[in-house]
Amino acid sequence: MYGKDVHTQGSFASNCLRARRLAERGVRFIQLFHRGWDQHNNLPNETKGQTSAVDRAQAALVKDLKRRGLLDDTIILWAGEFGRSVYSQGALTKTNYGRDHHPRCFSVWLAGGGIKPGIVYGKTDDHSYNIAENPVSVHDLHATMLHCLGFDHKRLGYFHQGREMRLTDVFGNVIKPILQ
Amino acid sequence: MSLLLEFFGRLHPMLLHLPIGMLCALGIYEFRAWRKGDPPAPRFWVSLAAACAAFAAGSGWQLHQEPGYVEDFALEWHERLGIATGLSAILCAMLYNNVTRYRKVLLLSVATMLGAGHYGGTMTHGEDFIFEPLLRLAANNESQPPASVVSYERDIAPVFKAKCSKCHSASKQKGGLRLDAPEWILKGGKNDGAAVNVGHPDGHPILERILLDLEDEDHMPPEGKRQLTLEETDLIAEWLQLGAPFGPPLAAADAAAVQRLRDNLVHVQTISTESNKLYVDFAATATDINNQIVTELLMPIKDNIVELSLARAVQIDDGIMPLIAQMPRLEILSLVGTSITAASEVALKEIATVHLFDTAIQSEQPSDALATEILAEGEIKLTNSECPVTGEMIDPKYTIVYQGEEIQFCCPNCPKTFWEDPEKYLGAK
Numbered sequence: 001m002y003g004k005d006v007h008t009q010g011s012f013a014s015n016c017l018r019a020r021r022l023a024e025r026g027v028r029f030i031q032l033f034h035r036g037w038d039q040h041n042n043l044p045n046e047t048k049g050q051t052s053a054v055d056r057a058q059a060a061l062v063k064d065l066k067r068r069g070l071l072d073d074t075i076i077l078w079a080g081e082f083g084r085s086v087y088s089q090g091a092l093t094k095t096n097y098g099r100d101h102h103p104r105c106f107s108v109w110l111a112g113g114g115i116k117p118g119i120v121y122g123k124t125d126d127h128s129y130n131i132a133e134n135p136v137s138v139h140d141l142h143a144t145m146l147h148c149l150g151f152d153h154k155r156l157g158y159f160h161q162g163r164e165m166r167l168t169d170v171f172g173n174v175i176k177p178i179l180q
Numbered sequence: 181m182s183l184l185l186e187f188f189g190r191l192h193p194m195l196l197h198l199p200i201g202m203l204c205a206l207g208i209y210e211f212r213a214w215r216k217g218d219p220p221a222p223r224f225w226v227s228l229a230a231a232c233a234a235f236a237a238g239s240g241w242q243l244h245q246e247p248g249y250v251e252d253f254a255l256e257w258h259e260r261l262g263i264a265t266g267l268s269a270i271l272c273a274m275l276y277n278n279v280t281r282y283r284k285v286l287l288l289s290v291a292t293m294l295g296a297g298h299y300g301g302t303m304t305h306g307e308d309f310i311f312e313p314l315l316r317l318a319a320n321n322e323s324q325p326p327a328s329v330v331s332y333e334r335d336i337a338p339v340f341k342a343k344c345s346k347c348h349s350a351s352k353q354k355g356g357l358r359l360d361a362p363e364w365i366l367k368g369g370k371n372d373g374a375a376v377n378v379g380h381p382d383g384h385p386i387l388e389r390i391l392l393d394l395e396d397e398d399h400m401p402p403e404g405k406r407q408l409t410l411e412e413t414d415l416i417a418e419w420l421q422l423g424a425p426f427g428p429p430l431a432a433a434d435a436a437a438v439q440r441l442r443d444n445l446v447h448v449q450t451i452s453t454e455s456n457k458l459y460v461d462f463a464a465t466a467t468d469i470n471n472q473i474v475t476e477l478l479m480p481i482k483d484n485i486v487e488l489s490l491a492r493a494v495q496i497d498d499g500i501m502p503l504i505a506q507m508p509r510l511e512i513l514s515l516v517g518t519s520i521t522a523a524s525e526v527a528l529k530e531i532a533t534v535h536l537f538d539t540a541i542q543s544e545q546p547s548d549a550l551a552t553e554i555l556a557e558g559e560i561k562l563t564n565s566e567c568p569v570t571g572e573m574i575d576p577k578y579t580i581v582y583q584g585e586e587i588q589f590c591c592p593n594c595p596k597t598f599w600e601d602p603e604k605y606l607g608a609k
Contacts, residue, residue, distance in 0.1 A: 025463040049577045068516050069535030
């Protein structure tokens with residue numbers, strides 16, 4: 001189900017299976033890393049390996065949690081810290097080119113616990129350079145996830161450096177359209 | 181002139197204390213004089229008391245002409261007895277020459293004055309203002325155990341009855357609202373709809389009105405009516421915070437039983453800090469538990485359990501069903517990977533959500549094609565050992581799926597060539 005890589009210790013597929021087992025045993029927060037997405041060059045070759053390593057495993061994790069009844073109260077967030085440019089970096093040949101960092105707009109996906117499945121929210125312009133509609137900031141994302149966890153991000157505070165602080169500072173709006 | 185009259189009316193709260201003091205003093209003086217056979221009090225003091233009583237009654241009557249007073253029992257009788265006091269006090273002064281009659285009327289005057297004073301006090305301070313601390317003391321002495329969870333029946337309904345029922349019950353429905361039974365509260369009034377937001381901690385129209393400033397015209401109870409005490413407001417707010425439950429409150433689970441579960445490495449927690457409902461998960465010891473152990477551990481807290489996970493407990497089988505049947509509040513049950521059989525299927529239908537993956541009970545076929553594809557693990561087989569295009573060593577990086585078969589290539593360009601005429605290259609393989 002997770003693909004044959006699941007038998008290789010440390011592979012992403014193996015980690016996804018491990019994540020399911022941890023979730024099954026009540027672990028509250030699980031973080032999986034997958035490195036090697038920084039293709040400033042040699043993108044066409046490396047991306048294939050990267051995507052084939054995660055594609056099946058991540059789908060399997062969602063399915064596996066779902067059939068065990070764990071997806072109802074588990075949020076899966078797949079995200080990196082920035083996107084990559086739609087235009088090339090370095091020499092552009094058929095078999096070799098790269099893409100630079102592009103933090104202005106990029107996508108993440110969410111599944112499970114209260115998130116509406118099968119929808120796309122927000123849009124970039126035709127060149128994938130700027131956000132065209134429905135921008136979601138990191139604080140919005142956090143506010144939405146806290147909402148799914150049962151917290152009002154405007155009320156949840158912690159005492160830090162002499163005053164009550166919010167996890168979303170003074171920002172963040174719950175993105176209602178992506179909730180079930 | 182009307183402004184002067186208004187000023188005169190506003191003097192009422194000050195003037196009213198004069199006849200109270202004077203009539204009481206006269207009463208005591210005359211009672212003592214009557215017993216001893218002394219002459220009555222000097223005419224001057226009687227006349228002064230009568231004048232004060234008349235002014236107090238007159239100013240009160242004038243004050244009532246101002247808008248903003250809600251007619252009720254206390255106001256009505258305060259006014260009647262107040263005017264009676266004023267008139268009887270004047271009568272006292274007129275009958276001064278006939279000592280016996282004067283004293284009789286004075287007695288009447290003092291009596292009506294006490295009555296008027298009582299209802300006046302009720303209007304400004306509320307009922308039982310004086311005795312309320314003593315009543316509280318008496319209630320405390322009854323050594324009731326402190327109630328941990330607010331109950332509609334015990335805590336809320338009496339408050340609604342005392343403070344709201346005059347305008348919101350069978351006899352009268354201001355704004356179309358009744359607060360004397362759960363079904364009416366849920367039905368609500370014509371302005372706000374349902375008075376409470378059942379199942380939610382906030383968004384209760386009734387609380388918004390209670391918390392508005394007294395001066396606000398939407399504030400409830402209305403200005404001039406008996407207001408809720410701070411304790412009553414807190415109680416109502418606490419009850420609404422719980423989602424306005426009308427049923428009897430669920431008592432907290434037996435602490436010793438919960439501790440015994442935790443000692444056995446079972447995860448137990450309330451589903452929220454305000455609730456006594458429990459979530460129980462046997463994840464840590466799943467492979468070691470059996471029907472008997474679980475039954476023994478859970479029996480004392482069966483009423484509190486709303487969510488239970490016995491996932492991966494292979495020793496659990498149909499023998500667990502008698503215990504499950506005794507959990508009245510169970511909503512979510514996970515039997516993933518247990519030895520439960522189809523014999524229990526009917527009984528499990530009672531529970532809102534049951535997870536049965538990896539058990540003998542088969543759910544319906546997976547609905548979507550993707551699920552079928554992924555579930556059928558191992559169906560996609562690697563079919564080639566060398567690149568079908570070039571015949572060179574294959575690299576897992578360059579893999580495609582063709583007709584349910586995985587095909588690998590030596591380089592990123594070969595798949596393109598392959599797709600142009602798959603049959604040609606497959607034949608060459």
